[in-house]
Amino acid sequence: MKNIILFLTMAVIVLTGCKPKYPESPKYTIISGDDIRKFIVETNHVNAGDCTMMVDNSYAVPTIEWIKKDYTPIFKQFLFDNQLNSYEGGKNECDKFSYYGVTVGHMMHFHSNSPANTGLSIGEFTYMVTLTPHDIMFFVATDESGKLKLVFYEPQAQQIFELDPADVGVLGWRM
Secondary structure, three states, rough: HHHHHHHHHHHHHHOOOOOOOOOOOOOOOOEEEEHHHHHHHHHHHHHHHEEEEOOOEEEEEEHHHHHHHHHHHHHHHHHHHHHHHHHHEEOHHHHHHHHHHHHHHHHHHHHOOOOOOEEEEEEEEEEOOEEEEEEEEEEEEEOOOOOEEEEEEOOOOOEEOOOHHHHHHHHHHEE
């Protein structure tokens, strides 16, 4: 009997592919790429010239609550499922964590009922930490009052954190 249960359990795992269950589609605010760039530059003192790439004409802007409650658990699951949750110098460093995080965000956006022709307002942000470049992520998101915020996210810790771009040497950002 135990063998039959084990066999059936394994069959369910194989057939379902252990895919993450994506949350219900968030209620996005849609903002043009030009307005996103202007917001980042004017509100957060980040030089537009530091942007190496911004390819979409409009962006779906999530809420900070979505980042915490929907995005973060799926990102953590992705890291653990793929054995990418540990820093390894020269192999799995900060830039890779940012790549993974941005990719997961775009996967979630793809699987949502997001408006056509929009990108998710998520990107990579590189700055100097005591003469060493460090790569993190950022979101342009709305707070509970609907106000736009530049939200910095440390993908190695899978959490939002405070960073004032005026206090660090910004090397670049891209969406």
